[in-house]
Amino acid sequence: MPTIKYYLREGLLPAGVLTSPNQAHYDDEHLRRLRLVRALVDVGGLSIASVREVLEVIDTREESLHRKLGAVQEAISQPSPVELDPMAVKDVQAFFERQGETECADVTASNVTHMLAAALSVARSIGHDHFQDLLDPYLEGLKLIARADLEYIATRGSRDDVIEAMVVGTLIGDTVIKAVRRLAHAQVSREVIGEQPPSDEV
Amino acid sequence: MPTIKYYLREGLLPAGVLTSPNQAHYDDEHLRRLRLVRALVDVGGLSIASVREVLEVIDTREESLHRKLGAVQEAISQPSPVELDPMAVKDVQAFFERQGETECADVTASNVTHMLAAALSVARSIGHDHFQDLLDPYLEGLKLIARADLEYIATRGSRDDVIEAMVVGTLIGDTVIKAVRRLAHAQVSREVIGEQPPSDEV
Numbered sequence: 001m002p003t004i005k006y007y008l009r010e011g012l013l014p015a016g017v018l019t020s021p022n023q024a025h026y027d028d029e030h031l032r033r034l035r036l037v038r039a040l041v042d043v044g045g046l047s048i049a050s051v052r053e054v055l056e057v058i059d060t061r062e063e064s065l066h067r068k069l070g071a072v073q074e075a076i077s078q079p080s081p082v083e084l085d086p087m088a089v090k091d092v093q094a095f096f097e098r099q100g101e102t103e104c105a106d107v108t109a110s111n112v113t114h115m116l117a118a119a120l121s122v123a124r125s126i127g128h129d130h131f132q133d134l135l136d137p138y139l140e141g142l143k144l145i146a147r148a149d150l151e152y153i154a155t156r157g158s159r160d161d162v163i164e165a166m167v168v169g170t171l172i173g174d175t176v177i178k179a180v181r182r183l184a185h186a187q188v189s190r191e192v193i194g195e196q197p198p199s200d201e202v
Numbered sequence: 203m204p205t206i207k208y209y210l211r212e213g214l215l216p217a218g219v220l221t222s223p224n225q226a227h228y229d230d231e232h233l234r235r236l237r238l239v240r241a242l243v244d245v246g247g248l249s250i251a252s253v254r255e256v257l258e259v260i261d262t263r264e265e266s267l268h269r270k271l272g273a274v275q276e277a278i279s280q281p282s283p284v285e286l287d288p289m290a291v292k293d294v295q296a297f298f299e300r301q302g303e304t305e306c307a308d309v310t311a312s313n314v315t316h317m318l319a320a321a322l323s324v325a326r327s328i329g330h331d332h333f334q335d336l337l338d339p340y341l342e343g344l345k346l347i348a349r350a351d352l353e354y355i356a357t358r359g360s361r362d363d364v365i366e367a368m369v370v371g372t373l374i375g376d377t378v379i380k381a382v383r384r385l386a387h388a389q390v391s392r393e394v395i396g397e398q399p400p401s402d403e404v
Contacts, residue, residue: 065395069388104388115377120374123374131378138350138382145340147390149336149387169333174383180341181376186306188352189348
């Protein structure tokens with residue numbers, strides 16, 4: 001398998017135990033690590049350098065699993081190229097402060113916070129300057145989703161598997177959420193607006 | 203403004219009322235339509251052909267607003283290039299049936315349904331064949347979010363503005379949700395896993 005050789009050469013997989021000059025034995029831990037690397041590259045679209053960064057975070061023994069998960073989340077979030085609107089940055093800071101999350105309120109220190117400020121900047125640039133009102137209800141809905149995610153990854157046995165499940169759940173989950181959100185809109189709009197004939201003024 | 207001229211030439215904006223050979227007057231309705239076209243192009247990344255399609259849906263008088271919103275959602279969702287796993291297609295159909303949404307269960311008829319089946323196909327291809335268990339809890343969380351979205355767009359006065367707000371809310375909202383989901387994970391994981399020191403087996 002050429003991919004495995006490449007990952008070995010890049011130091012992303014530990015070397016197997018040589019059983020003959022041309023054969024090496026790989027155990028379950030190797031397979032788990034391989035699965036994680038594949039998830040990061042194939043699903044997350046991460047560069048080899050970013051994968052190495054994620055693996056270093058995982059392999060640091062001192063940090064708690066909670067902190068590891070946070071660091072991996074940061075590593076798999078790309079910073080946005082959008083120029084930030086200072087008003088949007090303020091909105092994001094106010095939101096994090098309301099949530100008691102002052103630690104992550106700094107847009108220069110967190111890719112995730114930057115991504116949020118960038119999205120609100122785009123909204124402001126096209127005249128949507130109240131989009132931040134949606135942040136609190138969004139967080140409520142997303143906590144329900146996060147509880148389901150945590151249950152999903154809790155069934156995994158090893159540390160690599162937990163983190164692999166979280167990476168996959170986060171990245172594939174983003175697309176699943178996009179699609180299911182469209183269904184939720186349809187159901188709620190049918191309930192709220194109904195199928196009555198249109199009028200020009202709503 | 204060259205963009206407006208371009209949109210006029212492409213038939214995406216109605217012509218203004220000529221007030222002199224070189225000047226045309228544009229009213230509020232023009233401005234609303236311009237805002238909508240910009241949201242579709244700049245935020246949605248839609249091609250001019252797709253924008254035209256969306257506008258045609260909006261300008262059809264017979265359909266209800268609920269149906270219009272659904273058609274616009276379809277137009278702004280790109281079909282995925284991923285090859286579908288028949289098991290994932292079955293999972294999606296079962297999900298729609300559980301939700302009483304048999305009308306949209308066909309992956310060949312809906313971009314949104316196709317997107318969902320594609321995401322579950324990728325999950326299966328890397329050994330995550332229980333990802334569909336997350337669909338029902340995801341929908342619960344997303345209904346809370348959809349209610350906030352519907353309230354957000356309900357403050358708009360005209361039909362174009364409602365649809366513009368929905369397009370912006372859907373597309374910018376997807377990124378906002380991605381970022382806020384990371385915060386929700388952090389909050390819930392702190393609550394569930396806590397900050398205890400790591401053990402190799404979780």
